Each structure stands twice: as structure tokens, then as C-alpha cells.
Amino acid sequence: MSKVQVTTSINGEEMEFLCEPQQTLLEVLRETLSRTGTKEGCATGDCGACSVLVDDRLVCACLMLGVEAEGHEITTIEGIATDDGLHPLQQKFLEHAALQCGICTPGLIVAAKSLLEKHPDPDETTIRYWLAGNLCRCTGYDKIIRAVQDAAKELAHPA
Amino acid sequence: MAEAVDYKVIGTSPIRPDGVDKVTGRAQYGADLNLPNMIYGRVLRSPHAHARIKRIDTSRAEAMKGVYSVVSGKDFPEAEHGEIGGEGGGDISDLAKNIMARDKVLYHGHPVAAVAARSQRVAEEALAAIEVEYEVLTPVLDLDTAMASDAPLVDENCYTKNLPEKPDKPSNIAAVMQLGRGDVDQGFEQADVIVEGEYRIPAAHQGYIEPHACIANTNESGQSTVWCCTQGHFEFRAMTAKVLNMNVADLKFVASEIGGGFGGKTVVYLEPVAVLLSRKAHRPVKMMMTREEVFRATGPASGTHIKVKVGARKDGTITAATAWMAYEAGAFAGAPMGPGAMSVFAPYDLENFKVEAFDVLVNKPKVAAYRAPGAPQSMHAMECALDELARKLGMDPIDLRLKNAADEGTQAPYGPKFPAIGLKACLNAAKNHPNYTKPLPEGAGRGIAVGFWFNVGMQSSAEVHINENGTVTVVEGNPDIGGSRASMCLMAAETLGVPYEQVRAIIGDTESTGFSNVTGGSRTTFATGMAVVRACEDIIAQCRARAAATWGVDEDQVLWEDGQATPAPGVNADVKPLSLADIAANAAKTGGPLLGRASLNAQGAGASFSVNIADVQVDRETGKVDVLGFTAIQDAGRAIHKAYVEGQMQGGAAQGLGWALNEEYIYDANGVMQNAGFLDYRIPVASDLPMIDCEIVEVPNPSHPYGVRGVGETPIVAPLAATANAVRDAVGIRIHDLPLSPPRIVAAIDAAGS
Numbered sequence: 001m002s003k004v005q006v007t008t009s010i011n012g013e014e015m016e017f018l019c020e021p022q023q024t025l026l027e028v029l030r031e032t033l034s035r036t037g038t039k040e041g042c043a044t045g046d047c048g049a050c051s052v053l054v055d056d057r058l059v060c061a062c063l064m065l066g067v068e069a070e071g072h073e074i075t076t077i078e079g080i081a082t083d084d085g086l087h088p089l090q091q092k093f094l095e096h097a098a099l100q101c102g103i104c105t106p107g108l109i110v111a112a113k114s115l116l117e118k119h120p121d122p123d124e125t126t127i128r129y130w131l132a133g134n135l136c137r138c139t140g141y142d143k144i145i146r147a148v149q150d151a152a153k154e155l156a157h158p159a
Numbered sequence: 160m161a162e163a164v165d166y167k168v169i170g171t172s173p174i175r176p177d178g179v180d181k182v183t184g185r186a187q188y189g190a191d192l193n194l195p196n197m198i199y200g201r202v203l204r205s206p207h208a209h210a211r212i213k214r215i216d217t218s219r220a221e222a223m224k225g226v227y228s229v230v231s232g233k234d235f236p237e238a239e240h241g242e243i244g245g246e247g248g249g250d251i252s253d254l255a256k257n258i259m260a261r262d263k264v265l266y267h268g269h270p271v272a273a274v275a276a277r278s279q280r281v282a283e284e285a286l287a288a289i290e291v292e293y294e295v296l297t298p299v300l301d302l303d304t305a306m307a308s309d310a311p312l313v314d315e316n317c318y319t320k321n322l323p324e325k326p327d328k329p330s331n332i333a334a335v336m337q338l339g340r341g342d343v344d345q346g347f348e349q350a351d352v353i354v355e356g357e358y359r360i361p362a363a364h365q366g367y368i369e370p371h372a373c374i375a376n377t378n379e380s381g382q383s384t385v386w387c388c389t390q391g392h393f394e395f396r397a398m399t400a401k402v403l404n405m406n407v408a409d410l411k412f413v414a415s416e417i418g419g420g421f422g423g424k425t426v427v428y429l430e431p432v433a434v435l436l437s438r439k440a441h442r443p444v445k446m447m448m449t450r451e452e453v454f455r456a457t458g459p460a461s462g463t464h465i466k467v468k469v470g471a472r473k474d475g476t477i478t479a480a481t482a483w484m485a486y487e488a489g490a491f492a493g494a495p496m497g498p499g500a501m502s503v504f505a506p507y508d509l510e511n512f513k514v515e516a517f518d519v520l521v522n523k524p525k526v527a528a529y530r531a532p533g534a535p536q537s538m539h540a541m542e543c544a545l546d547e548l549a550r551k552l553g554m555d556p557i558d559l560r561l562k563n564a565a566d567e568g569t570q571a572p573y574g575p576k577f578p579a580i581g582l583k584a585c586l587n588a589a590k591n592h593p594n595y596t597k598p599l600p601e602g603a604g605r606g607i608a609v610g611f612w613f614n615v616g617m618q619s620s621a622e623v624h625i626n627e628n629g630t631v632t633v634v635e636g637n638p639d640i641g642g643s644r645a646s647m648c649l650m651a652a653e654t655l656g657v658p659y660e661q662v663r664a665i666i667g668d669t670e671s672t673g674f675s676n677v678t679g680g681s682r683t684t685f686a687t688g689m690a691v692v693r694a695c696e697d698i699i700a701q702c703r704a705r706a707a708a709t710w711g712v713d714e715d716q717v718l719w720e721d722g723q724a725t726p727a728p729g730v731n732a733d734v735k736p737l738s739l740a741d742i743a744a745n746a747a748k749t750g751g752p753l754l755g756r757a758s759l760n761a762q763g764a765g766a767s768f769s770v771n772i773a774d775v776q777v778d779r780e781t782g783k784v785d786v787l788g789f790t791a792i793q794d795a796g797r798a799i800h801k802a803y804v805e806g807q808m809q810g811g812a813a814q815g816l817g818w819a820l821n822e823e824y825i826y827d828a829n830g831v832m833q834n835a836g837f838l839d840y841r842i843p844v845a846s847d848l849p850m851i852d853c854e855i856v857e858v859p860n861p862s863h864p865y866g867v868r869g870v871g872e873t874p875i876v877a878p879l880a881a882t883a884n885a886v887r888d889a890v891g892i893r894i895h896d897l898p899l900s901p902p903r904i905v906a907a908i909d910a911a912g913s
Contacts (some may be wrong), residue, residue: 007680022280025391030191034193034848035184036184036187036190036191037183037184037323038184039188039190039369039418040190041368041369041418041450041837042368042836042837043449043450044450044836044837044838046450046836046837046838046875047837048370048448049368057340077182078183080183086182086183090179090182090183092180094178095174096802097172097175097800097802097806098801099181099182100183100419100640100803100807100810101368101369101416101417101418101420101640102177102182102186102416102418102804103188103367103416104418105182106182109182113576124850126813128845128846128848129845129846131844131846132844132845132846133844134844134845135368135837135842135844137365137366137367137368137419137421137810137814137842138419138806138810138812138814139806139809139813140174140806140809140810140813140843140848140851141843141848142805142809142848142851143802143805143806143809144845145845145850159306
């Protein structure tokens with residue numbers, strides 16, 4: 001089967017790849033581009049482990065085709081930390097022990113980043129509904145919610 | 160010993176040493192590794208719940224371009240019978256047949272063949288080219304049908320075990336177990352009040368977010384290296400060796416990071432298949448399950464049917480209790496009816512009780528351990544019955560339990576006398592907790608329940624290396640499923656007297672550290688922690704010996720305080736204390752590198768008790784239950800990493816709430832699971848739950864150097880009954896079966912109203 005050439009930007013880096021028309025963005029990220037930080041939990045859009053940002057819109061990478069990345073800017077978990085170090089969400093997830101096994105963590109951090117960009121000061125209910133598409137089986141969400149609340153504070157008033 | 164001590168780092172909540180890699184996407188989980196020349200394996204699964212395999216023709220698949228190897232049942236050696244061991248239990252021969260069906264398929268999703276091909280898509284096309292001819296048989300799908308005397312047989316060679324004599328004909332009852340004490344008939348005669356209840360709970364899945372995945376790389380001498388997500392790579396090696404009739408020395412297992420397990424990653428599914436495919440293909444083979452495969456062919460926890468009867472005097476003293484419990488094993492024997500039977504009455508000091516338990520074959524996937532396997536179901540029945548008993552007696556439900564609570568010296572229903580346990584402390588903590596007495600909103604309900612798990616010890620190994628600058632590397636053999644590296648580092652730092660930040664823990668593979676049993680049974684912080692402490696004590700002994708040699712004094716003249724060797728009082732006062740870094744820097748001159756080690760078979764895992772308080776609001780029109788508040792109180796013995804202990808309590812609460820309210824395997828009449836995905840098998844999401852309040856009770860376990868009791872499993876036990884009791888309180892109707900899903904609640908309200 002002939003492959004399609006796709007030009008896109010991943011974590012700010014311009015990138016070209018070849019993919020089969022039926023390959024999902026998740027498969028391309030993980031297998032073609034070795035960006036394995038984005039996880040597969042279901043491949044049906046139900047668990048959020050593959051959450052990425054496409055031009056700042058929160059998307060399950062398993063529900064988007066690789067060819068659809070053409071011309072868009074993709075942000076994955078590998079692009080969240082900066083030269084200055086961890087993003088406040090990453091730091092607060094660590095400080096609050098908001099991860100146990102950690103498989104859902106990349107997706108949750110990407111989703112939470114998207115949340116805080118749109119709602120810089122969310123209440124608990126807003127956080128819970130925003131993150132309702134990201135399944136975590138280990139934590140009961142308590143410490144995740146607290147980490148996001150704390151990160152929101154940190155972003156509003158950097159220490 | 161573990162009386163109130165001022166610890167330096169134990170009981171704090173520092174950042175885990177593996178944390179940064181897990182929040183940046185660097186950490187490598189089961190599906191994240193790729194090897195040069197790697198190909199992909201996929202499994203062909205049975206479309207029938209029960210059928211005889213008449214013929215398998217793989218020739219078309221084998222001839223396809225890009226297909227490198229194909230295997231089916233005939234490629235596997237005949238596996239011998241023998242205990243698997245570990246937390247799940249069962250028979251090796253059954254395990255082998257579960258991995259790849261031989262003459263019969265026993266559930267929808269049972270593997271019948273596998274292929275390895277250059278891509279996943281080619282592999283899937285090759286699966287479609289395999290021809291399998293089946294003779295479809297009647298599936299056995301529920302406990303009532305399975306236990307009937309004229310039931311179709313899942314296994315024609317299954318003769319009930321543990322009966323006085325081998326039965327004269329086979330049945331679906333694989334084993335029975337009985338447990339008892341005293342005279343229950345007499346006990347019920349002494350009772351003023353008797354309650355009886357019958358409770359059914361469907362199978363529920365562990366629901367780890369990471370599907371099973373592995374890579375096997377088998378070379379031409381037959382040696383194979385396997386990378387996989389597992390709760391125990393040593394036991395995966397043992398199982399794979401037995402299933403493939405290989406020498407364990409020819410297998411190296413490397414545990415990746417693990418994306419959840421909860422008991423479900425204690426048995427092999429893919430690994431032996433990948434080793435065989437790789438052997439035939441002469442290439443590394445990667446296998447990853449889809450979520451649908453995870454639901455259809457791994458886990459789940461047993462569906463159960465349990466009856467309990469409890470009698471008590473007016474003052475609440477229980478005079479007798481009986482339980483009858485049937486556990487679905489799935490397609491092969493080995494349901495956790497033993498722990499179910501041994502836990503049902505464990506929190507109580509009973510003179511007269513009797514338990515009968517059944518391990519029952521049905522045409523569903525073989526059950527696997529799920530957090531306190533067997534206990535959530537049996538204790539749900541007992542704790543609901545006690546709630547009814549408290550109502551009949553007009554007693555506070557906590558007082559009723561305090562009246563009968565086991566304590567130090569009580570002979571547990573399963574045999575031994577309890578050493579110091581924290582049940583009464585947890586009950587009193589619940590009674591005094593503000594969440595127990597705060598007013599409920601109009602129409603809401605509150606319920607409580609007790610949870611329990613035995614906890615286990617088993618074998619663990621640990622090595623401690625002191626690096627040349629005095630920093631510390633701990634090597635252990637238990638995959639870190641929820642922060643255990645941090646706990647190991649804390650115990651090592653406390654024991655050696657060095658800062659936590661100077662200690663790192665790694666998980667060795669099967670060739671680089673000593674044998675360790677699975678991360679299961681809530682054993683890791685207890686047993687492997689004990690090995691780490693002993694290995695650190697080995698280091699301290701060596702450091703004292705080296706300081707003594709340096710100073711020219713006897714070893715008993717050297718103390719170890721605050722991470723340094725110091726001279727005992729009265730010894731030559733001129734010598735300066737030697738820190739771990741000093742001794743490490745000088746190691747070449749004093750006998751070489753510092754390496755401590757310990758291996759043990761840990762005894763004395765202390766039982767862990769819990770009490771949960773659930774507040775719910777029920778929409779009487781739609782049947783939807785909102786969890787308004789949830790409080791988890793549990794004896795941790797000693798919390799090593801406080802936040803991760805809370806995390807276990809909160810996570811177990813969430814899983815228990817899911818089981819109580821939503822989660823269930825739904826089958827059609829042919830035995831095909833109808834909800835094999837996260838959309839329809841609905842685990843709790845963030846918007847379903849409130850904050851989960853935790854209170855850690857600490858009644859130190861006398862068998863552990865820091866008083867640790869396992870904390871991982873107990874948290875899932877009490878939420879089922881606590882939630883059901885809260886719903887009972889809210890709607891005024893006892894609904895015996897789980898889950899308490901909207902249709903079930905609406906039906907119960909309608910039935911009560913008509």
C-alpha cells in the first residue's frame with residue numbers, strides 16, 4: 001500500500017513522515033516517530049491515555065488519522081516541559097503523589113494543561129468534568145484534582 | 160521495635176525517584192519498547208464460548224507474504240500438572256491450555272492460534288486466513304446452571320476436590336472448602352434476632368489502563384529474553400518455563416514499568432506465545448492486547464452467589480453465623496473461594512460459625528486475582544447482613560461491630576491467633592470521625608462497613624550498593640506499581656541514616672537480582688522492604704567493621720549513628736566519625752566496594768483492617784446514585800510513604816465504588832461479553848467521585864522492623880457494603896445484588912412501591 005507524506009509540527013519541531021492512510025495519529029506517534037510518551041489504553045477514544053493537543057485543541061490521538069496531522073501543530077507529553085524545567089502541572093503531580101502506576105499520567109497532564117489554558121481558575125467540579133475523559137484506575141482522582149488545583153494557583157502566582 | 164519512634168524520613172511523602180520520567184513520557188511501559196528487526200504477534204481467539212476444535216488449518220496464513228511464524232495448540236508441549244503458586248493459584252496444565260486452547264475452547268476469546276508478521280495489519284490479515292472448524296457445545300454461563308446436577312460439563316475430567324471420597328462422576332464444581340467452629344445450630348437457638356440474605360455480584364475487571372504487552376527475543380540456541388509488563392517477572396519466568404518445558408536459565412525476564420495490575424498481571428497470557436513465535440520466526444516478536452482482548456480473555460474477578468445467616472442476642476453478641484458461597488472460576492479451576500471463605504467472618508470473634516465454599520467452572524475467562532481476591536464479595540454479604548442486624552437490634556452499626564470485633568489474641572476463623580491488630584482502633588476512629596456524625600442532606604443515606612485482608616510475606620531479595628561518593632543504590636525484584644521505589648528508598652535512608660535524596664531504587668531483571676515473588680498480596684513494602692532493611696543492616700555491619708579496622712578497635716566499639724560510624728563512649732576520643740561517604744571513598748583500602756544483601760521468606764505479614772463510611776444521594780426517579788462523601792480509615796501498621804498509603808486507600812475505594820455502582824460483565828445467551836470496552840464497562844471517572852477522605856491508623860506490625868502492614872488490598876473490600884448500606888439507608892430498601900446501577904435501583908423502588 002502506498003504511503004502518504006505528511007508535514008506537521010510536533011512539539012514545536014517541524015516534521016515529515018510517511019504513513020499508511022488508515023494509520024491513526026497514535027500509531028504514527030508511537031511506532032513511526034518513537035514518541036511513546038503518548039499511551040494506548042483502549043484505541044477507541046474512551047480512556048484518554050493518548051490525549052494530545054492539536055493546535056491547542058484536546059484530542060484523543062487514537063481517534064485521529066496520521067494524515068490529518070498535515071499542517072497542524074501537535075503537542076504531546078514530551079513537549080510539556082520547557083528549558084526552564086518541568087511544567088507546574090508535572091511538578092504538582094509529583095508533589096501530590098498524583099500518579100501511582102503512571103500510565104494515565106501523560107494524558108492527564110496534557111488534558112489538564114488544556115483545561116488550565118481555557119479556565120485558569122477552575123473549581124473542583126470544572127476540573128472533574130474536564131478530566132472525566134481521562135481514566136485513572138489507581139488514584140481515585142483525589143490527588144490528581146488537588147495537583148491540578150495547586151498547579152492552577154502556581155500558574156496564576158508563580159512562586 | 161516499632162513503638163513510637165521519631166523517624167527522620169519514614170512517614171513523610173517525598174517525590175518518588177522514578178517520578179520525573181513518568182510525568183514527561185520517558186518511562187517505558189510494556190508496549191513502549193521496540194527492537195531492531197522486530198515483528199508483531201497477534202492472537203486468533205475463539206468466537207464461541209464452548210466448542211470442540213475439530214480442525215485448524217494455518218497453511219494459508221503461513222503462505223502469506225510478511226508472515227514469519229504461526230503457532231497453535233499442537234506447537235506447545237504437553238504441560239504437567241502442578242501448582243502455579245503466587246496469588247492467583249491454579250494448575251500449570253490449565254494455565255497452558257488457557258494460553259492456547261488444545262482440543263476445546265472454553266470461553267469467547269480463548270486463544271486458538273497466533274501469528275507473527277511484519278506489521279500488525281498483516282498479522283490481522285493472517286489471522287483471518289486461519290481456518291478453524293468447531294463443533295459448538297452448550298455454554299455454561301451462570302452459577303445456578305453450572306451447579307445443577309444435569310449441567311453440561313465445562314471439563315469432562317473435572318472431579319470435585321476436597322471431598323472425603325472422589326465423586327463417581329465429573330461436575331462443574333472443581334473444589335469445595337469447609338470451615339467452621341462450635342455448634343451453629345445451638346448458636347442460632349441462643350439468638351434473639353436472626354438475619355439472612357442472599358447476594359449476587361457479577362464478575363468485574365481489574366481495569367488497569369495498560370493492556371498486556373511483551374516482546375520476546377528468542378535466539379537459535381533457544382535462549383529467550385522477554386520484556387513485559389508484569390507484577391512479577393520471576394514468576395512469569397517460572398510459568399513460561401513450565402508451559403514451554405524450558406529451563407528457567409534459558410529465559411531472562413525484564414519487567415518494564417507497569418501500567419496497573421491489581422492482581423491481573425500475576426499470570427502469563429502472551430509471553431509464552433511470544434517466545435514460541437519468536438523461536439520459529441528468528442526475530443523479536445512484540446505482542447500487545449487490545450482493550451477488547453483484555454476484557455474478553457484476562458482477569459476478571461469472580462462473579463459470586465453468597466448466602467449468609469447471622470444470629471445475635473439483644474445486646475448485639477453474635478451467637479452464630481453461616482455462609483454458603485459459590486465463586487465463578489471461569490474456564491479453569493482456581494476461583495478465590497478459599498480467601499473468600501477465610502475472610503467472610505475474619506473481623507469477628509465468633510464461637511459458632513460454618514462456611515461452605517465452591518469453586519465453579521463456567522464458560523467465561525479464567526478469573527485472576529483482583530485486589531484482596533475473594534474478600535470483597537464475601538465480606539459484602541456479611542457486612543450487609545450486619546447492617547440489617549444493627550437495624551433490627553436498634554444498634555449503631557459501629558457499636559455492633561465493636562461488640563464482636565476481633566482483637567489481639569482472638570483466634571481468627573482461618574486458624575491463627577491474631578497478634579496486635581487495628582480493627583478496634585479503626586472502628587473507634589470511624590466513630591469519632593466528624594464525617595460519621597455530620598448531618599446528611601435531605602434524603603441522603605450513610606453506610607459503614609469493615610474491610611480486611613490477610614496480607615502475605617513470601618520470598619524477597621535485595622542488594623544495596625554504596626557508590627564511591629556514599630550515595631546508595633537499592634536493587635530489588637518487585638515491579639513498582641504504585642510508588643514502591645519511594646518506599647524502599649525511605650526505608651533504606653532511615654536505616655542507613657542518610658538523606659532520602661541520596662538513595663535510588665531500581666528493579667533488577669531475573670538475571671541481575673535474587674528471586675522475588677510477585678508484587679501482590681500487599682507484600683512488597685512489607686517483605687521486600689524487610690529485605691531492603693536487612694541489606695542496609697548488612698552494610699552497617701560492614702561499615703562498622705571497616706571503621707573498627709581503621710581505628711584499631713573492636714567492632715563492638717563502633718556505633719552507627721546518623722549515617723556515620725562513631726566510636727563508643729570511652730573509646731579513643733581522638734578518632735573522627737566516619738560517614739558513609741568517608742567509608743565509601745576509602746573502600747579500596749579497606750576491603751573493596753560496599754555491597755549489602757539480604758534474602759528472606761518473610762513471616763508475620765500483619766492483617767490489615769479498615770472501616771469505610773459512604774454517604775450517597777439516590778435519585779429515586781432515575782436510580783442514579785451520587786457519592787456525596789467517602790471516608791477510608793485503615794490500619795497501615797506504619798505508613799512508610801504517607802501519600803502513597805493514602806493513594807492505595809483512595810484508589811481501592813474508587814475501584815470498590817465502581818464495583819458497587821456500575822461495573823459488571825454482561826453476557827448474551829451465547830456467552831459473548833456485551834460490554835468489552837471502557838465505554839460500556841464503565842469504571843469511575845473523575846466526575847463520578849468526591850474527594851476521598853483518609854485516616855491512617857497505625858497499630859505497628861510486630862514482625863516488621865518499622866511496623867509495616869501491607870495496605871494495597873484491604874481498601875477495595877469495604878466500599879461494596881459501605882455503599883450498599885448507604886443506598887439502603889437512603890431508599891429504605893435492601894437491594895442485595897450488585898451493581899447498584901440505575902435500572903436495578905429503579906426496579907427495586909418500583910417493586911417496593913407496588
